[in-house]
Amino acid sequence: MNKKQKKMLIRIILAAFLMIVLHFLPVKGAIRFGLYLVPYLIIGYDILIKAGKGIKNRQVFDENFLMAVATLGAIMLAVYKDGDYTEAIAVMLFYQVGEWFQSYAVGKSRRNISELMDIRPDYANVEQDGKLVQVDPDEVEIGGIIIVQPGEKVPVDGIVTEGSSSLDTSALTGESIPREVGRGEEIISGCINMTGVLKIRTTKEFGESTVSRILDLVENASSRKSKSEDFISRFAKVYTPLVCCSALALALLPPLLRMSVLGLPAEWGDWFYRALTFLVISCPCALVVSIPLSFFAGIGGAGNAGVLVKGSNYLEAMSRTRYVVFDKTGTLTQGVFEVNAVHHNSLDQEKLLEYAALAESASSHPISKSLKKAYGEPIDRSRVNDIREISGNGVIASVDGLSVAVGNAKLMKRLQVEYRDCHHTGTIVHMAIDGVYAGHIVISDLIKPHAKEAVAALKSAGVTRTIMLTGDVDAVAEQVAEELGIDEVYSELLPEGKVKKVEELLEKRGGKERLVFVGDGINDAPVLSRADIGIAMGALGSDAAIEAADVVLMDDDPLKIAKAIRISRKCLRIVYENIWFAIGIKVICLLLGALGIANMWLAVFADVGVMILAVLNAIRALFVKKL
Amino acid sequence: MKKTYKIEVDCANCANKMEDAAKKTAGVKNATVNFMTLKMNVEFEEGQDPKSVMREVRANCKKVEDDCEVFI
Numbered sequence: 001m002n003k004k005q006k007k008m009l010i011r012i013i014l015a016a017f018l019m020i021v022l023h024f025l026p027v028k029g030a031i032r033f034g035l036y037l038v039p040y041l042i043i044g045y046d047i048l049i050k051a052g053k054g055i056k057n058r059q060v061f062d063e064n065f066l067m068a069v070a071t072l073g074a075i076m077l078a079v080y081k082d083g084d085y086t087e088a089i090a091v092m093l094f095y096q097v098g099e100w101f102q103s104y105a106v107g108k109s110r111r112n113i114s115e116l117m118d119i120r121p122d123y124a125n126v127e128q129d130g131k132l133v134q135v136d137p138d139e140v141e142i143g144g145i146i147i148v149q150p151g152e153k154v155p156v157d158g159i160v161t162e163g164s165s166s167l168d169t170s171a172l173t174g175e176s177i178p179r180e181v182g183r184g185e186e187i188i189s190g191c192i193n194m195t196g197v198l199k200i201r202t203t204k205e206f207g208e209s210t211v212s213r214i215l216d217l218v219e220n221a222s223s224r225k226s227k228s229e230d231f232i233s234r235f236a237k238v239y240t241p242l243v244c245c246s247a248l249a250l251a252l253l254p255p256l257l258r259m260s261v262l263g264l265p266a267e268w269g270d271w272f273y274r275a276l277t278f279l280v281i282s283c284p285c286a287l288v289v290s291i292p293l294s295f296f297a298g299i300g301g302a303g304n305a306g307v308l309v310k311g312s313n314y315l316e317a318m319s320r321t322r323y324v325v326f327d328k329t330g331t332l333t334q335g336v337f338e339v340n341a342v343h344h345n346s347l348d349q350e351k352l353l354e355y356a357a358l359a360e361s362a363s364s365h366p367i368s369k370s371l372k373k374a375y376g377e378p379i380d381r382s383r384v385n386d387i388r389e390i391s392g393n394g395v396i397a398s399v400d401g402l403s404v405a406v407g408n409a410k411l412m413k414r415l416q417v418e419y420r421d422c423h424h425t426g427t428i429v430h431m432a433i434d435g436v437y438a439g440h441i442v443i444s445d446l447i448k449p450h451a452k453e454a455v456a457a458l459k460s461a462g463v464t465r466t467i468m469l470t471g472d473v474d475a476v477a478e479q480v481a482e483e484l485g486i487d488e489v490y491s492e493l494l495p496e497g498k499v500k501k502v503e504e505l506l507e508k509r510g511g512k513e514r515l516v517f518v519g520d521g522i523n524d525a526p527v528l529s530r531a532d533i534g535i536a537m538g539a540l541g542s543d544a545a546i547e548a549a550d551v552v553l554m555d556d557d558p559l560k561i562a563k564a565i566r567i568s569r570k571c572l573r574i575v576y577e578n579i580w581f582a583i584g585i586k587v588i589c590l591l592l593g594a595l596g597i598a599n600m601w602l603a604v605f606a607d608v609g610v611m612i613l614a615v616l617n618a619i620r621a622l623f624v625k626k627l
Numbered sequence: 628m629k630k631t632y633k634i635e636v637d638c639a640n641c642a643n644k645m646e647d648a649a650k651k652t653a654g655v656k657n658a659t660v661n662f663m664t665l666k667m668n669v670e671f672e673e674g675q676d677p678k679s680v681m682r683e684v685r686a687n688c689k690k691v692e693d694d695c696e697v698f699i
Contacts, residue, residue, distance in 0.1 A: 050693055053693045220631075220664075223664075237643075288643060292662055293663065
């Protein structure tokens, strides 16, 4: 609680206490009026002052002004009948309780959400004259050396120059398994160093580092307002004047009608009271606070789960996702080529791999890298000589005195070796040793572990169609799509082709349906920005992707896509609940008030109650762990 | 040119009113007020001095909501 809130709480308690005490005091007339004025002024003086200023500034439909009119009107009625002053005080009291609760809840959730995103490092350790000195991370220059001790946050992006450790990246990615880093590896700010001391050479300034960029993104997220928020602020603008005019009409028209047409007594006091009841419900606060709060909580909760949403509008759009378009490589597959199968003839599988790795030892091609990785042992270059690379075909080298040819079908034809085709899809590396076919190795991109579940999860999250775009060949694309259960595949596309396809799909989709494109942020920035919602995954550190995407997944687990959609759907469900609930209750109260069934007590109770419930409901959007 | 300013305001509807007031201020191209983060993003028209425009924005905001502050 801050100072303002504490002061308000004291005023609320004091006024409530006085009101109860006065209820039991047997005084009458002017003294009674004077005594009741005390709690009224205690609880309402600021409203009256603000109302006065509002009149000065010609703000007629100011809540304070309306509240002042309603309560002063009620007091006037009470004086006239020497009746019940408690009503006016209670209305003011509950109104203030509502405002107090709103301010408390909003403040609390503000803090909660910023704690969730508590990745801002407070200092950086720099070595000066052999001692560690703590400096502001802003002061560390590019290329400077910083030291991160166990338990500390990495303040600036950089490269490890000394030491190794495991890092807790959960605040950034939501991933609980620690990441190992060692010398020469890149390290991103915001991770927590868990075990060893690390010396890091910074590669970016603090302001450009991952942690600053993420914080910036989250803090500015709700500035891009959603349609629901716009609707509510437009609604609020008409709501108050409308209710006030109806109140005026209610105070004047029925009595006049009764007098002139029906010939009944006018009952001015009764209708005046009903009009005052209207004014009590005229504040649109419950709605106006709960909608942005829902979005704020939703974005905060998503951020905590490793899903950065760049604006309320994207969260809203994402809840209507019907089409999900994937880029294959790096999104559904790992984008890393690995030896998938070895089909050998007479030679041992290991031997075949060993020869392949040795023959390819001089090459840095991704294929040869994956061969070396599959071999897994250090390569003794002295066993290889006379390496000849035949461009577009492969390599011929002499390994242990044997002539080893490693390459594609063209190479085999060239050497006039009879080779066998493979039924596997992927890149086939044929091998011939001393002119005799020795078998082939299948190298392919591996499907990500959760990719299949991710596609299924999307379906259950309301996505009607999943589509995969890839630059890869048909056979590979078809196979991946079939394995994952993807509905449509478009293969052998150039980057421009992907944009075109997405545009075609955008034309096909229905008016309210939304299309999501998921990419890894490499080469697909144009598609990311063209889709309704562009999701970049595993994009930490890739500035272009963070820039182009609307939603950034901090790790590269495809399951997060469905999670993001579920988070957005929950948030929007809460938003609609709040809109209907708050407007509904207000309309009911207005009707009951007009009919004289609801008195001011009920009106203010309902109004404050709706606000409290709506705010509590909004905060629910924060809890996304189990989604 | 766009700039972000810290604000202080207690109720969400007041924040909306401040947004409207800021938008209507001369020299302001567009403005959004974020009640949750208590920030005001202001886009200025070409060739305007942000400082003097913001003083106007603050004055206009105070007119619609007495109990608010814009930290320039």
